[in-house]
Amino acid sequence: MTHSTHPRHSDSLLHRPRNPDYVAQVQSAFAGQPMLAALGMELVRVAPGFCELRLPFRDDISQNHGYFHGGAIATLADVSGGFAGWSLLPEGMWIVTVEYKTNIVAPGRGEYLIGRGRVVRSGRTLTTTEIEILAVDGDGQESLCATALQTLMAVEAR
Amino acid sequence: MTHSTHPRHSDSLLHRPRNPDYVAQVQSAFAGQPMLAALGMELVRVAPGFCELRLPFRDDISQNHGYFHGGAIATLADVSGGFAGWSLLPEGMWIVTVEYKTNIVAPGRGEYLIGRGRVVRSGRTLTTTEIEILAVDGDGQESLCATALQTLMAVEAR
Amino acid sequence: MTHSTHPRHSDSLLHRPRNPDYVAQVQSAFAGQPMLAALGMELVRVAPGFCELRLPFRDDISQNHGYFHGGAIATLADVSGGFAGWSLLPEGMWIVTVEYKTNIVAPGRGEYLIGRGRVVRSGRTLTTTEIEILAVDGDGQESLCATALQTLMAVEAR
Amino acid sequence: MTHSTHPRHSDSLLHRPRNPDYVAQVQSAFAGQPMLAALGMELVRVAPGFCELRLPFRDDISQNHGYFHGGAIATLADVSGGFAGWSLLPEGMWIVTVEYKTNIVAPGRGEYLIGRGRVVRSGRTLTTTEIEILAVDGDGQESLCATALQTLMAVEAR
Numbered sequence: 307m308t309h310s311t312h313p314r315h316s317d318s319l320l321h322r323p324r325n326p327d328y329v330a331q332v333q334s335a336f337a338g339q340p341m342l343a344a345l346g347m348e349l350v351r352v353a354p355g356f357c358e359l360r361l362p363f364r365d366d367i368s369q370n371h372g373y374f375h376g377g378a379i380a381t382l383a384d385v386s387g388g389f390a391g392w393s394l395l396p397e398g399m400w401i402v403t404v405e406y407k408t409n410i411v412a413p414g415r416g417e418y419l420i421g422r423g424r425v426v427r428s429g430r431t432l433t434t435t436e437i438e439i440l441a442v443d444g445d446g447q448e449s450l451c452a453t454a455l456q457t458l459m460a461v462e463a464r
Numbered sequence: 465m466t467h468s469t470h471p472r473h474s475d476s477l478l479h480r481p482r483n484p485d486y487v488a489q490v491q492s493a494f495a496g497q498p499m500l501a502a503l504g505m506e507l508v509r510v511a512p513g514f515c516e517l518r519l520p521f522r523d524d525i526s527q528n529h530g531y532f533h534g535g536a537i538a539t540l541a542d543v544s545g546g547f548a549g550w551s552l553l554p555e556g557m558w559i560v561t562v563e564y565k566t567n568i569v570a571p572g573r574g575e576y577l578i579g580r581g582r583v584v585r586s587g588r589t590l591t592t593t594e595i596e597i598l599a600v601d602g603d604g605q606e607s608l609c610a611t612a613l614q615t616l617m618a619v620e621a622r
Numbered sequence: 623m624t625h626s627t628h629p630r631h632s633d634s635l636l637h638r639p640r641n642p643d644y645v646a647q648v649q650s651a652f653a654g655q656p657m658l659a660a661l662g663m664e665l666v667r668v669a670p671g672f673c674e675l676r677l678p679f680r681d682d683i684s685q686n687h688g689y690f691h692g693g694a695i696a697t698l699a700d701v702s703g704g705f706a707g708w709s710l711l712p713e714g715m716w717i718v719t720v721e722y723k724t725n726i727v728a729p730g731r732g733e734y735l736i737g738r739g740r741v742v743r744s745g746r747t748l749t750t751t752e753i754e755i756l757a758v759d760g761d762g763q764e765s766l767c768a769t770a771l772q773t774l775m776a777v778e779a780r
Numbered sequence: 781m782t783h784s785t786h787p788r789h790s791d792s793l794l795h796r797p798r799n800p801d802y803v804a805q806v807q808s809a810f811a812g813q814p815m816l817a818a819l820g821m822e823l824v825r826v827a828p829g830f831c832e833l834r835l836p837f838r839d840d841i842s843q844n845h846g847y848f849h850g851g852a853i854a855t856l857a858d859v860s861g862g863f864a865g866w867s868l869l870p871e872g873m874w875i876v877t878v879e880y881k882t883n884i885v886a887p888g889r890g891e892y893l894i895g896r897g898r899v900v901r902s903g904r905t906l907t908t909t910e911i912e913i914l915a916v917d918g919d920g921q922e923s924l925c926a927t928a929l930q931t932l933m934a935v936e937a938r
Contacts, residue, residue, distance in 0.1 A: 381851025539693025565723035
């Protein structure tokens with residue numbers, strides 16, 4: 307039995323971008339964070355209230371067993387949710403992370419990780435997002451690595 | 465644009481109950497917690513890895529503005545996730561909550577709350593669940609009130 | 623070896639109330655939440671950025687083993703932190719809980735629970751608090767039951 | 781008024797290491813995680829149930845404003861708590877992070893960050909830790925940057 311008979315409320319949400327150039331807005335914010343390039347992170351897809359990122363495996367983002375380090379997993383979760391929120395911002399606004407919680411449900415083992423962030427509530431000041439981190443092996447098989455829940459705050463860009 | 469084009473990995477999970485009488489197992493656990501009856505909580509539906517509960521509004525579970533108190537919302541989140549996990553337990557095991565985090569995204573305003581807990585990872589020792597809390601008004605209109613992320617641990621029943 | 627040689631930064635914080643009648647302000651907010659009286663909760667002490675509450679054991683706030691229900695523990699954590707934040711509010715402002723996370727580190731077993739909330743960061747819009755929940759037995763022996771971390775938002779009172 | 785009159789229960793905890801070589805055990809675990817060296821992280825101090833780490837600022841761990849990236853802050857929180865837990869492990873055991881939540885209370889601005897992790901509950905299977913992240917400027921002035929709460933699980937080393 308699957309959960310398809312118990313649909314999620316959050317999947318029924320329709321998000322409207324307030325900046326028509328929301329994709330360029332997210333691309334620019336992504337490009338402006340040196341740590342993401344240093345980790346080798348890639349921006350895969352942006353939609354209103356949604357962002358997908360990709361992080362290929364490298365030794366220098368690994369832990370003791372040769373898997374993705376928890377810090378790399380958490381960073382991917384943070385920014386997947388953050389850019390999902392950023393996609394709904396009016397021009398001239400900025401997103402900062404207030405807090406987030408990550409449950410690592412399985413080791414980060416695979417050729418790359420996928421982070422998918424979704425906005426579940428977009429308020430005037432605060433935005434709430436959910437994130438799934440998937441580990442993808444050499445055959446393209448996906449498995450759930452982590453799930454996260456995040457609070458973002460919109461601030462005036464400086 | 466909806467999120468339907470970016471399906472959740474966790475919605476593809478197939479959970480198999482280890483106790484064929486998992487519904488009775490959850491009903492018994494629910495009945496054994498005096499606080500739930502005192503709050504007026506009702507068990508609506510149980511499926512493998514899923515549980516739905518209902519909490520009608522009453523003054524004695526409200527806060528300053530006449531809405532559901534955050535404590536009632538959090539309790540509903542805790543047990544919706546807890547019984548979702550319980551549905552997958554082998555006989556003779558028990559669930560305890562290790563930790564959970566609740567984001568209250570809108571005031572708990574309505575005739576009743578619905579809590580829907582889903583297992584996203586069921587391990588030998590630990591289980592991870594996600595929970596949505598919906599507020600339902602007099603016209604049956606649902607809105608997202610809270611979302612939660614939870615860690616459960618299986619222990620030997622006493 | 624104790625931790626006394628590694629002092630917490632947050633213990634060095636000095637909080638100044640913005641409302642000289644902050645104690646009355648918290649007492650009034652506490653009295654205005656019907657669920658707290660229904661649970662039997664008591665306001666023990668308020669200081670700037672600090673609040674201590676007490677919750678005596680009763681059957682109707684218990685779970686399967688005759689201990690405090692997790693929902694009662696979480697509610698106590700939520701409001702201990704919430705009133706700690708409320709103590710620093712200017713007059714005419716209100717606190718709402720944005721989110722909180724509770725780790726239940728031991729069963730809630732004892733004659734009563736003590737909740738102690740502390741503000742660790744008081745911003746213009748958001749306040750961050752930490753909470754300890756202690757279980758106290760018949761001999762007055764305290765043990766740690768739960769620890770929590772919370773985000774609050776100040777809003778205009780209605 | 782400070783909080784010194786409301787002492788934390790967790791500061792009264794006395795932790796006894798189960799491995800007399802707990803310092804070497806933590807040093808070895810730290811050295812075995814390539815991502816930590818890549819970020820430039822330094823192990824400052826280990827005590828039973830306590831760990832302090834240091835992370836100097838570099839452009840490649842920064843975000844849009846030239847401050848520490850949230851991913852670097854979260855990674856520091858994760859491992860500060862993780863090694864605090866590791867210090868109490870018997871030989872031959874390993875720590876994995878189950879979940880953690882980080883509240884970023886101020887931008888990560890300074891010459892370096894300090895992470896201080898403390899065990900608040902050390903169980904047979906699960907360990908709970910609290911973490912403070914401090915930002916330190918050129919004059920050695922510390923300010924609170926983040927606070928975190930974490931669940932760890934002990935597993936057999938491979």
